[in-house]
Amino acid sequence: MTDDDLSRQSLLELFREEAGAQTRVLSDGLLALEQRPADAAALEACMRAAHSLKGAARIIGLQDGVDIAHLMEECFVGAQRGELRLTPAHIDVLLRGVDLLLRVGEAKPDAPVTRADIDGFVRRLSSPPAVAGEAPTNDVEHTDADVDVYAQLQAQLQAEALAQRQEAVPADSTDSTGSTGSTGSTGSAAATGKPDAARHADRMLRVRAANLDRVLSLSGEVLVESRWLKPFASSMLRMKRTQRDTSLALDALYDTLAGHLDEVALSALADVRTALNGMQQTLGARIDELDRYERSSANLAQLLYDEALQCRMRPFGDATHAYPRVVRDLARSLGKRVTFEIVGTSTQVDRDILDMLDAPLGHLLRNAIDHGIETPEQRMARGKPADAHVTLEARHSAGKLLISVSDDGAGIDLDTVRASVIRRKLADAETAARLSEQELLDFLLLPGFSMREHVTDVSGRGVGLDAVHEMVKAVRGTVRIFNDPGKGSRFVMQLPLTLSVVRSLLVDVGGEAYAFPLAHVRRTLELARARIDMLEGQQHFAFDGKPVGLVTAHQLLGAQQVDAARESVSVVVIGDERETYGIAVDRFLGERMLVVQPLDARLGKIRDIAAGALMENGDAVLIVDVDDLLRSVDKLVRGGQLDKIGRAHDVAARQRKHVLVVEDSLTVRELERKLLEKRGYAVTVAVDGMDGWNALRSGSFDLVVTDIDMPRMDGIELVTLIKRDPAFKHVPVMIVSYKDRDEDRRRGLEAGADYYLAKGSFHDEALLDAVRDLIGEATQ
Incomplete structure (x- = not known):
């Protein structure tokens, strides 16, 4: 690759950045003009953006971009002069021109912009198509002047293309209208990277995410290290107090020995006192310096960390540029009229979270327009204004980021949700009838769940809200649905302020x-x-x-x-x-x-x-x-592998008698357990004979209390296993059963049971007396 190729590649990168920024201006301006066709500020912004893109495209030799931007610029100039009235149909075609400009900048081999695309754009702009849902006669209000303007534009565009193919156009030449005014210089500045803006304090720089993460990590470590100075300064203060105590002790010693030592010894002792006092003063001064340094270092480290963390934050508005266009196009395709509002564009959001919000917010907005908003005729029949209102809002609350999408549509029909739950066999009719409103709304977040019976190109597959739910879970957040039938619904995502x-x-x-x-x-x-x-x-x-x-x-x-x-x-x-x-x-x-x-x-x-x-x-x-x-x-x-946590009386469990209760009835099992624990015994429970046998082999028990009729292994089998095993045959076994016939009692005792208690005659003292007879008091 030659140096010229490399230079062109870098210029193309600059143009792509310029196209991204200026097409956002164009999209916002066109959407504003659709609501207010005579908005002078929006017209001026669109004209300047188109002119800047035309100059940038000319410098790098993108003639297709020059042609498209020039035609759009002349259209805006005509509207400024009153020669052309912009209608929604014009806006449709101009928005397609914005898309073409982005395609020109991307220069994808699989989707190139051809001369046929440009000629088609010229024809559509000269005679915009009818808009769905509007009468053709009201679609575009053309005057003879409009037709003349577009005819002149098309002829001028063809003449300029022919002239530019015959001779090269120098980079500093005038624009197609022959003007060399301030707008032309603006275009050149835009294409050459805006040297004036580069010196501005608010300029934007591109930094690799890995480098930024490394800076944040290092600043966090610096913050941790700076806080180590505080305990070190505290230890130095303790040393100072120790030194002061030593000095006081030396003073006391000097006073005591003053009458017993000669002058030489006293002089030497006085020198030690003086040196110690000097050390104390020096140490005090150094501790003061260390204290000031600790405060300064901690403050600077905190500032550094806060600034590094702020670098990860971006305004919420950075991720919302495309949504007004998405809402407009979808609403028009569905024959609905929607006013879209974004609140909190300056709310700071973590960079990683902001990047993850694109798909979920798109799903929520499509869901609101497709499912929530009614057609103009339906809204007016219900006494609502024909234009619906959809709001996207971001704000901070209680240390969380709250992002909501709300609409004033029909709300969510809970009966329809309930019917869909039953139809998809997620619950039977009886269970679905008992579900609360919030439980029903939670079904909307399940994968594959949809209110639509038929799949369309907009909805029906049940993946939209599921994608929202999965994204929110991935960042440790929650999503809530608020519903007001007949008046609208609101989806709220509660997210952390930052993932860092x-x-x-x-x-x-x-x-x-x-x-x-x-x-x-x-x-x-x-x-x-x-x-x-x-x-x-x-x-x-x-x-x-x-x-x-x-x-x-x-x-x-x-x-x-x-x-x-x-x-x-x-x-x-x-x-x-x-x-x-x-x-x-x-x-x-x-x-x-x-x-x-x-x-x-x-x-x-x-x-x-x-x-x-x-x-x-x-x-x-x-x-x-x-x-x-x-x-x-x-x-x-x-x-079934959970470890147990000792209860209050389990601290002395080794000194108490341990009883294993084997019973498949929850009521009887818990009654027996509570009675025995109240008397002071340590109790372990099992839900059937097999569970009891496993518990017996993994623990140490003084008594087994078991029922007879149980699944998997009944009481008779359990008693037989216990009495045949040399390790457990010494453990007493008591049967507690509803069966009180002589043959049942005989079968239990023949199997080896030491006691047989019928539940028909069962009462508190009978059980406790039997246990006491077999193993004695709990703490003997």
């Missing part, structure tokens, strides 16, 4: 620090051990009126179990309404703002861990991947 910093709850697990992102923490609590119950062989506790499973963080994270005989357990409640668990940790360490440090890619995905961070003292901390952690919990629950 996460506010976390620090916990201690086995002597190591771990961080739970606060966005995933529902509650923290100190759970009394007495509140831990056993249900279906798993430990639970009551939370918001519902039983919630309890799991140890030591088992999940592979940490060493700490033997701490505390009366309560520190629990982090995670999950959502459908899946909630309590994670037991050793203790809470408080909340921190942590700078996320990605783990080395060579490590791959570490189970249950998302990233790392550094604490203020420089210690490393691992940030928990809560979604992954919930999957690990579910796997342990299904495998």
Whole structure:
């Protein structure tokens, strides 16, 4: 590749940047002119943008771009002079011209801009097509002057193209109208990179994302290192106090020995006192300097970190340039009239989050226009204005980024949602009838769920809202749907302000620090051990009126179990309404703002861990991947491998009698457990004979209390296995059964049971008396 080729490539890059910026100006201006055709400011902005693009295209020899931009510029000039009235049909064609200019800049081999495209653009602009939903007679209001203007433009364009093919046009030549005024110089400045703007304080620079992340990471480390000075300064103050005490002790010694030592010894002692006082003064001065340096260093490090973090932030408006055009084109294709408003364009958003918002916001806007907004006729029949209103808003609230898409359409018909749930067999009719409004609305976020019975080119596949939900989950956020039937709906995404910093709850697990992102923490609590119950062989506790499973963080994270005989357990409640668990940790360490440090890619995905961070003292901390952690919990629950957490009375469990209760009825099982625990016995429960046999082989028990009729293995089989096994045949077994016939009692006792109690005559004292007769009191 020659130097000329390289120079042209760099100029093409500049033109693409220029085209991207100027076509945004053109799109915004055209959408404004559609609402206000006589808007002088919008016309001026569009004319200047077209002129700048024409000059930039001429400099790098893109004749197609020159032709398109020149025709658009003349159209805007004609509108400024009153020779042409812009209508929605004109706007349609001019927006296609904007698309053509972008294609010219991209110069894709598979989609080149041909002369036929340009000639077609000229013809459409000279005679715009009818717009769907509007009467052809009202589509474009042409006057004889309009036709003359376009005829002259087309002839002029062809003549200029012929002349420019015959001779090369120098870079500093005048434009096609022969003017060399300020607008021409503006175009040249635009094409050559705007040297004046390059010296402006607000100029934009392109920086690689990896470099920016590295700067942020280093600034975070600098911030951590600067905070190390404070404890060092505190230790120096302690040294100063020790030195002062030493000086006072030396003064006391001098006074005591003043009458017993000669002059030489006293002089030497006085010299020591003087040197010590001098050292104390010097140390005090240095400590003052260190204190000033510590404050200055911490302040500068904080400023550096804040500025580096701010570099990751971009205004929300940077990601919304295309949406007015998307909304307009989709609304017109569906025969609807929509006024679109963007609120909070200056709201600062993390760069990575902003890049991820494009597809979800597009889905939400299409969903609002296609599903929510009615046709003008339907709106007027319901007493609404013909023009619907769609609002896209971004704002900060309570340390979160809230992005909402709202409309004033028909809202969401809950009966239709319920019918779709039943039709797609996601729930039966009886269950669907009991679903609350919020539960029904949550179905809209499921993959493959759609309100449409037939697929169209706009909707019907059920992937739009699912994509929104997945994106929000990926950045540790939530999405909520608010519905007002007949008046509209609102979709709200609650997202973190930045992915670089996460506010976390620090916990201690086995002597190591771990961080739970606060966005995933529902509650923290100190759970009394007495509140831990056993249900279906798993430990639970009551939370918001519902039983919630309890799991140890030591088992999940592979940490060493700490033997701490505390009366309560520190629990982090995670999950959502459908899946909630309590994670037991050793203790809470408080909340921190942590700078996320990605783990080395060579490590791959570490189970249950998302990233790392550094604490203020420089210690490393691992940030928990809560979604992954919930999957690990579910796997342990299904495998029946959960470790147990000792309850309050389990501290002395080794000194108490241990009873295994085997019962398939939840009611009877829990009644027996509570009775025995109230009397002081340690109790483990099993849901059938097989579960009881496995529990017996993995623990140590003083008594087995079992039912007879149970799935998988009945009580008679369990008693037979126990009495035939040399390791367990000494363990007493008591049968508690509804069957009170003599033959049932005989079968149980022949199998080896030591006691047979009928449930028909069962009452509290009967069970407890039988247990006491077999193994004695709980603490004997």
